[in-house]
Amino acid sequence: MQDNIRPIAPISVAGLVPMAPETGMPxxxxxxxxxxxxxxxxxxxxxxxxxxxxxxxxxxxxxxxxxxxxxxxxxxxxxxxxxxxxxxxxxxxxxxxxxxxxxxxxxxxxxxTIAQARAFIGQNTDRLGVTTLQLHQAALAAADEDAQTLELVCTRANIKVLKATNSYTGTGSRQTIAVKQIEALINRRGSKLAREILEVLANAERGPLTATQIKAVELLMTEPEYADVITPDDLTNAIVDLLFTAEDEAKIFAASHKVTFWRALAITWFRKCKKRRQPVVRAA
CATH class of the missing domain: 3.90.1530.10 (Conserved hypothetical protein from pyrococcus furiosus pfu- 392566-001, ParB domain)
Incomplete structure (x- = not known):
């Protein structure tokens, strides 16, 4: 046998629990x-x-x-x-x-259909040609709980998850394809807070909702140094007031301060926000 030809051989399964197929051989x-x-x-x-x-x-x-x-x-x-x-x-x-x-x-x-959708996901999870949106739609068809939770959170925030990247309508307001970011947001913050974060952007009627915007709002609504002095309505108003100039300002801030663009966008919005008066801490 040639030196560069090798037979298929099993690897060690130590520490693994091999799964017995639940369905018959194709x-x-x-x-x-x-x-x-x-x-x-x-x-x-x-x-x-x-x-x-x-x-x-x-x-x-x-x-x-x-x-x-x-x-x-x-x-x-x-x-x-x-x-x-x-x-x-x-x-x-x-x-x-x-x-x-x-x-x-x-x-x-x-x-x-549920079993077929799960099979589709299994066939395509690691395929570059299949987008996160397509896998999300397949997961919905497969009655996947995480996919259903994501859809419910977005629906309650009055946001539509699109089925394709080129299917925005109008200005894209209250529409998004940022499935991965929303999924991660729900995993980190839970459904209730995730909905409140998405509502800030939805109510600003800015579209489409991007992963960068979601991360920026999450920072402002969860980090005490920001969240303790602004309200969700204040943040929505700031986003509306700045419109698209926020991105331009954030790019300059990110470059000059060596921070990520999403963090720079958060700081840009925060600067525009009306601040609540913090309680005075009196010395004993």
Whole structure:
């Protein structure tokens, strides 16, 4: 055997608890790609970038580079169909190529939308091409408690979590794609305080809500040196008064004081805030 060829060998599992699969082993079938379906509950629509990818696959179709789509059987209008859990671009490219009438697919055991959405998350969690927004929507379809909590917090703050980065409407007011930042905020501060922090930005009618803005407001509403002397309404008013000039001032402050932009933005807003009078501490 050549020196650079090595066999697959198990690693040590000391300290690990190997999991026994809860579902059966996948099966492989050869199908007509035009018979496959996509569930919008956890699959995104094909974007322009996706269309460009599909065109590249069509023009350079090569079985040596082909990765079989992952599918699951499902019931739809009394019929049994195959839903694509991962690989819809590949399936569309094959369906569009007149030289590819049939493709192999791997079929996993996922009997309902929740199980299928969880399978989608498992297939795509570490994929660069799948965004946090898409995984969040899939988690909602999978009835994930953390995803549901995030949606509830945003709904109560009158904020809409968008399904795609290019789906803002109007000025983007009360809209956000900052799912990771909001998730981290809830984990750090709890649902109630997270909602109050988001409401400060929502009530300022600034849009879209960004991760930088959320971090800045969180600092001002949680650090005693700021939170003890301003109210949420004062902060909202300051954000409204400064409008977009706050970002320009914060960039200058960040550069001159060597601090992060989000912290500089927080300080810029704080300077504009009306301050509450602190109680006088009298000497004994």
């Amino acid at each position: 099966i492989c079938e050869v199908v007509d790609p035009t018979t496959l379906h996509v569930d919008p509950a956890y699959q995104r629509n094909v974007s322009e970038k996706g269309l460009r990818q599909i065109r590249r696959i069509i023009e350079g179709f090569d079985w040596a580079k082909f990765k079989p789509p992952v599918c699951a059987y499902a019931e739809c209008d009394g019929l049994t169909i195959l839903k694509v859990l991962d690989g819809q671009h590949t399936a569309i490219a094959a369906a569009s190529n007149p030289h590819v009438p049939l493709i192999p697919v791997m079929i996993v055991d996922a009997e309902n």
